[in-house]
Amino acid sequence: MKISVVTAVRNGQKTLPDMLESLKGQIHKDIEHVVQDGGSTDGTLDVLRQVGLPDTQMQTCADTGIYDAINKGISRASGDIIGLLHSDDRLAAPDILATVAAAFEDDTVEGVYGDLQYVARDDPQRVIRHWKAGPYSRANLQRGWMPPHPTLYLRRAVFERVGLYDTSFSISGDYDGMLRFLTAGHVRLAYLPIVMVQMKMGGISNRSFAHLIRKSREDYRAIRRNNIGGITTLVAKNVSKLGQFRAGQV
Known part of the structure; x- marks a missing residue:
């Protein structure tokens, strides 16, 4: 099962090596790394050539923002499963993609997700926030719940059926996309x-x-726009983060 990992990046030289090492260290080896570079000027491309996977699919061109870049990367991906991994992120263990692939052996599963940790930029060992997502329930969407987007892997068919990310959003295109996947896309x-x-x-x-x-x-x-609530949902979404900070501090 080929997994396409899409990275949208611009000037990520400082953090890319850590991300790339976590990707190269995966025990699941049928990986396609699709890099969509927005015109880096800091040596990002050199890092990708020197440290990246041998078969990295890299493209450099102008984009209109992060979601346009992600869409370009997804459109170039050829894997059965597609997920995102950006320069500030790293896979938490060597067996993450193997676990993802095993979950997709169930033909009824169209997407998988897990938990996410936010770590200090100057000390990646220090966890600031621990996001324990928990099982999905459609009713929870109205309570502000969402799967952590960096952990979300979807079958290619989902994007073909439901569409890509809305580039009219500059920050919340991932939230809008996930709501659309889960409501209109079922x-x-x-x-x-x-x-x-x-x-x-x-x-x-x-x-x-x-x-x-x-x-x-x-x-x-x-x-x-996705008809899951109003201001109460927004408030609940933000309030739910407070417990994650308390649980994650060390």
Whole structure:
């Protein structure tokens, strides 16, 4: 079972080596690494050539934002299963993709996801936030629940049936996409109760207060357009994160 891992990157030289080592260390070897570079100027391409997988599928071209880049990468992917792994992320253990592949041996499963840890940018061993996702329930969407997007792997058929990410979003296209997959797309998910990905703090959605406000506005638009609630859902989505910080601090 080929798994396509899509990486959208621009100027990720500093964090790419750690991500690439976690990908190269997977015991599941039928991996296609699809890199969509947005025109890096910091040596990112050199790192990919020197440290990346031998069969990395790399393309450099202009894009209109992160979701446009992701869409370009997904469109180039040839694997049976597609997931994302960006330069600030790393697979948490060598058997993550093997576990993903095993879950997809069940033909009724269209997507899998697991738990996510946010770690300090200057000390990846220090966990700041532990996101224990729990099993999927459609009713939980109205309570602000969502699967951690960096852990989500989907069959190619899901994108063909439901579509790619909406590029009118600059921050919350992943949330909108997941809501669409689960509501209009009726995607059947399997939960893997393991930490699948570790993400460094300081990404686009949490780098500043202004970004958090913008993200909340985009989240609300995604909630309304997918008919899963309103302001109460948005509040519940944000409040649910507080317990993750308490559980994750060390």
